[in-house]
Amino acid sequence: MSGKNIKSVLLAAGKGTRMKSKYPKVLHEILGKTLIERVLTAINFIKQEDIYVILGHKAESVKEFLKNNNYENINCLLQEPQLGTGHAVFQVFNDFINFDGTVIILCGDTPLLRNETIDLFLEKHIASGSDLSILSAELENPANYGRIIRGMEGTVIKIVEEKDASQAERKIKEINSGVYCIEWQKIAPAFLELNTSNSQGEYYLTDIVEWATNKELIVNAHNIALEDEIFGINSKYELAVATKKLSKNKIMQLLSQGVNIVDIENTFISPETIIENDCTIMPGCYIAGDNYIKADSVIGPNVFITGNVEIGKNNTVTMSKLSNVKTGDDVTIGPFANLRDNVIIGNKVRIGNFVEVKKSTIGNNTNAAHLSYIGDAELGCEVNIGAGTITANYDSLLKLKSKTILKDNVKIGSNSVLVAPVTLNENSFVAAGSVITKEVPEASLAIARQKQTNIEGWVDKKLKQKEDKALSKK
Numbered sequence: 001m002s003g004k005n006i007k008s009v010l011l012a013a014g015k016g017t018r019m020k021s022k023y024p025k026v027l028h029e030i031l032g033k034t035l036i037e038r039v040l041t042a043i044n045f046i047k048q049e050d051i052y053v054i055l056g057h058k059a060e061s062v063k064e065f066l067k068n069n070n071y072e073n074i075n076c077l078l079q080e081p082q083l084g085t086g087h088a089v090f091q092v093f094n095d096f097i098n099f100d101g102t103v104i105i106l107c108g109d110t111p112l113l114r115n116e117t118i119d120l121f122l123e124k125h126i127a128s129g130s131d132l133s134i135l136s137a138e139l140e141n142p143a144n145y146g147r148i149i150r151g152m153e154g155t156v157i158k159i160v161e162e163k164d165a166s167q168a169e170r171k172i173k174e175i176n177s178g179v180y181c182i183e184w185q186k187i188a189p190a191f192l193e194l195n196t197s198n199s200q201g202e203y204y205l206t207d208i209v210e211w212a213t214n215k216e217l218i219v220n221a222h223n224i225a226l227e228d229e230i231f232g233i234n235s236k237y238e239l240a241v242a243t244k245k246l247s248k249n250k251i252m253q254l255l256s257q258g259v260n261i262v263d264i265e266n267t268f269i270s271p272e273t274i275i276e277n278d279c280t281i282m283p284g285c286y287i288a289g290d291n292y293i294k295a296d297s298v299i300g301p302n303v304f305i306t307g308n309v310e311i312g313k314n315n316t317v318t319m320s321k322l323s324n325v326k327t328g329d330d331v332t333i334g335p336f337a338n339l340r341d342n343v344i345i346g347n348k349v350r351i352g353n354f355v356e357v358k359k360s361t362i363g364n365n366t367n368a369a370h371l372s373y374i375g376d377a378e379l380g381c382e383v384n385i386g387a388g389t390i391t392a393n394y395d396s397l398l399k400l401k402s403k404t405i406l407k408d409n410v411k412i413g414s415n416s417v418l419v420a421p422v423t424l425n426e427n428s429f430v431a432a433g434s435v436i437t438k439e440v441p442e443a444s445l446a447i448a449r450q451k452q453t454n455i456e457g458w459v460d461k462k463l464k465q466k467e468d469k470a471l472s473k474k
């Protein structure tokens, strides 16, 4: 789309009453990304400086969210009160007063829109020399969408909202997706003439279509959107349906690419997740956000991945939760492991059952096979963490977290506590049941527990006492 002057307006001020939520509609998530992020992805070829998001209901929280999620250069405009979609676009009027180019208008609640479709739509808008283009779709069930009314020879006359439509108009299957391209200087005057004489008493954006046809401007509806992608989210039910649709499309793509997915119905995978061939995804996995899973890995059953996870080749991850984790090749995780907040794991590592790892690095060939907490730690290569080992990384009085460093080839006996900050040097050993508070030198054994004493004849002595007591009672 080079050479063209393009800006975009994204409508996101509505209350989303039907969501029945304390959160703004556009901050609801589908597979790890909010609705607004998903729509923004569809227009990622437009510079942030040229995108105008119209906010209203809970504007501050949406603005804050955008700022904290790499959208700090987007323009946020406040629509207060919210008098309809036409009134929403009107908010850019002053900013665009000297703008001579194309404006793409989208709604914040259509998260399945694809980049390719917006691209093609813009291409068709330009190629047809239109002043106003509508992205439309044919739906088997067009209920609740605005209908495209065409006249003789198929030219677009207007859009009628379902609530204002006649019986005959409701039978029309071509619907308005809520995405438009307009030549701003030609269409802008329409926004000064919108009125609220309709069943909802709102300024309808859709009324700019009839205004333009009356002015004999060039108006076209491009029926190129897939049924799925124009799907608008107005309720929690529709959010669930959209989640399923998005995941299913991804699963179909992965299957045809050569990934084994055992159960199509009970697997959720975000569109952003890359999975290499010959991986197997077992039932019950929920994989959200941006992830990369390399070849021959087996994920699941029941693995919950929340994003920023990179899994190396030939890993096995079973019944576990992973968030912000990177693993090398030939790693085994789970069952029932919890890896989170920046965990970096080398090759041939084993993280076993009931092991939690937080913000730590783990070297090649290291094992923590059972019942451990490893937090704020650096583990070298060939380290062995005995069952039940805990890094005591948190000072709850000073609210301070400290580091535990285990150099190469350190072996920790079962049920030990490593009180941070502490360093265990190369080739050192810790005896089972120790509480380690001081640095352990290279190649030495640290024992920090009560020395064992054996009391010989203790059982016989006790039994004798019991007998004597019984006799004296008679």
Ligand code: UD1
Binding pocket: 011, 012, 013, 014, 015, 054, 056, 079, 081, 082, 083, 084, 085, 086, 087, 088, 107, 108, 109, 110, 144, 145, 146, 147, 159, 161, 175, 176, 177, 178, 204, 205, 206, 232, 234
């Ligand atoms: C709208 C269209 C309809 C189309 C459908 C596609 C109108 C009048 N109707 O209907 O033709 O088929 O989208 O999904 O435009 N918003 C604001 N400010 C407001 C009102 C709404 O920013 O004052 C935003 C909402 O946050 C939402 C978008 O505009 O993101 C669409 O509003 P919504 O009320 O959902 O419109 P629909 O009834 O779905």
Ligand code: CA
Binding pocket: 107, 109, 232, 233, 234
């Ligand atoms: Ca809607």
